[in-house]
């Protein structure tokens with residue numbers, strides 16, 4: 001069975017290829033695709049086939065999907081362009097007669113009011129209407145949206161957000177990638193399946209701050225801001241305004257439960273407990289100490 005992974009030059013896609021190999025896939029059955037083949041050199045060295053593919057270049061996609069039985073379609077990162085790009089991916093998968101298209105989406109994509117959900121909802125619709133068998137992996141937030149900020153949290157003694165008391169079911173990218181690999185390798189995986197994926201233990205941003213404080217021994221508290229003030233703070237920290245606005249909107253959604261997932265689908269798919277927020281924070285603090293030692 002030939003499995004093609006798009007976005008393999010990125011973090012999630014790369015981890016998904018590694019998870020496929022760890023789960024026993026033959027490297028020669030796996031095709032890793034991306035725009036820049038040099039970023040796939042390590043996978044090529046392990047025997048994985050690598051093919052250049054750009055979501056904006058339909059011919060490259062058709063060539064990449066030639067002979068594919070299953071495709072992991074990692075959502076693109078160029079917000080605003082993704083519906084057109086993703087439509088190209090779906091059309092190429094149809095042309096290649098792909099047997100299962102597995103798309104990485106966002107929780108409750110069909111009803112979510114998050115700004116980020118709009119392109120996922122449109123993509124899911126294009127996929128549903130394509131006639132292809134599909135699986136949607138509706139991934140909640142990555143823990144890695146928070147852990148790289150641990151040095152900043154410690155510097156300011158604060159986690160800033162606009163998520164109120166909302167729970168976020170963040171999980172490690174590697175766990176979401178492992179779930180994708182499990183689905184891709186499951187002979188019983190059938191089309192028309194939605195997996196709502198998130199960490200088993202959801203948390204508030206106040207609990208995130210408490211975990212950083214516990215792991216570091218320093219005072220770190222959560223400051224909840226109005227959404228507009230969070231945008232201003234993020235812009236002040238150097239983020240472009242449109243990006244800051246999307247992040248603040250995500251926090252507004254977290255306050256309303258938009259990234260809370262209680263299905264247990266992630267733990268069930270990977271067959272083990274996902275990495276918890278406290279484990280990830282402890283690792284980040286340990287790594288920071290080692291880097292500063």
Ligand SMILES: NC(=O)c1ccc[n+]([C@@H]2O[C@H](COP(=O)([O-])OP(=O)(O)OC[C@H]3O[C@@H](n4cnc5c(N)ncnc54)[C@H](OP(=O)(O)O)[C@@H]3O)[C@@H](O)[C@H]2O)c1
Nearest residue numbers: 007008009010011012035054055056075076077140141142
């Ligand atoms: N759940 C979350 O918390 C969260 C957070 C951020 C993003 N996301 C979504 O999840 C996806 C995967 O996350 P990630 O952390 O792996 O992101 P990432 O490291 O930025 O990887 C994004 C991947 O998409 C590829 N891509 C973007 N535009 C493309 C195009 N026009 N043609 C071909 N490939 C294209 C990138 O290729 P290049 O290497 O060529 O740029 C890269 O391989 C993101 O793209 C985004 O849709 C989810």
